[in-house]
Amino acid sequence: MSEAGPAEGQPAPDFSMPASGGRTVNLAGLKGQPFLLYFYPKADTPGCTKQACGIQEALPQLGKLGLTVIGVSPDKISPIEKFAQKFGLEFPLASDEDHKVAEAYGTWVEKSMYGKKYMGMERSSFLVDAEGKVAKIWRKVKPEAHAAEVLKAAAAL
Numbered sequence: 001m002s003e004a005g006p007a008e009g010q011p012a013p014d015f016s017m018p019a020s021g022g023r024t025v026n027l028a029g030l031k032g033q034p035f036l037l038y039f040y041p042k043a044d045t046p047g048c049t050k051q052a053c054g055i056q057e058a059l060p061q062l063g064k065l066g067l068t069v070i071g072v073s074p075d076k077i078s079p080i081e082k083f084a085q086k087f088g089l090e091f092p093l094a095s096d097e098d099h100k101v102a103e104a105y106g107t108w109v110e111k112s113m114y115g116k117k118y119m120g121m122e123r124s125s126f127l128v129d130a131e132g133k134v135a136k137i138w139r140k141v142k143p144e145a146h147a148a149e150v151l152k153a154a155a156a157l
Contacts, residue, residue, distance in 0.1 A: 005106020008137055012037070012128040013104035018077050019092035020084040025070050031132065034157050035068040036150055038125040038141070039107040043075045043083035043093070047123070051143035056089050058147040065154045072096050074108075074121055127153050 016026035
């Protein structure tokens with residue numbers, strides 16, 4: 001069974017979401033610049049914190065490459081704001097409460113824990129080039145190594 005969502009080389013699906021710091025993030029606003037859209041399951045959980053902090057540390061280098069980073073979770077904006085403030089995350093963290101964006105990117109998937117199946121966010125990232133095409137996709141991301149992988153791929157854009 002193949003995952004829905006864009007393939008590498010295809011245009012990034014459109015999106016518009018409320019984000020931390022009173023911001024709104026949308027595809028139109030990123031026209032002409034590369035960006036990373038990364039999907040994570042839940043704000044302020046160990047893996048998501050590791051991943052977000054790793055990206056925050058890499059932000060100066062990613063910024064030098066002209067890369068904008070946006071984190072996306074199904075959380076409401078209030079816990080997202082708390083998460084961003086608690087860890088000093090400067091990049092926008094977006095709320096995809098109705099998981100419409102996650103569905104468009106194929107990251108809203110069936111998961112299972114202790115034998116119970118449920119729908120949830122797959123930890124995945126999409127590197128989009130300045131032309132709005134998906135340059136690189138990471139599925140089932142390992143939080144610890146992710147920032148380094150993104151830096152390497154972004155430098156190659």
